[in-house]
Amino acid sequence: MIDEKSKIDFLKSIGCDKELHSGTTLLEHLIGTRDIVRERGGSEYLQDACLFHSVYGTQKFDYQSTSDREKVKSLIGEKAEELVYIFSMCPYPRVNKINNMYRGQIQEDLLAMDEANEDEQLLVSDVRINTKLSKLFQEHLN
Secondary structure, eight states: OOOHHHHHHHHHHTTTTTSEETTEEHHHHHHHHHHHHHHTTOOHHHHHHHHTTTTTOOSSOOOOOGGGHHHHHHHHOHHHHHHHHHHHHSOSSOHHHHHHHOOHHHHHHHHHHHHHHHHHHHHHHHHHHHHHHHHHHHHHHO
């Protein structure tokens, strides 16, 4: 299996560490999404799929690397890459499309990815709001 550093280095090489996403960088979001699935007991291939879930581009991140599918497969494996590819093709909001188009394990995996993706963004948003509220409260006390 490919080491974590090689995976992160690839994500950096395509600009994920420079692209802003939900108040952090895209790379931080990808790592956070992967960590949520890890904490929930997700398989290694599902964790890798979450780490790479935006590698083929998002609404804001223009890196359209579908020509690099073999490279991505070499880093995370065929099963994880297939999830990443399908996930990237599902229009937002994804839940209805996933529920209508897929069944079995692939459906469960895609739904887990989507839930972790949404939860990570909510978590980061909550942290930002709490930080702002804390600053306002401290300013008010001073």
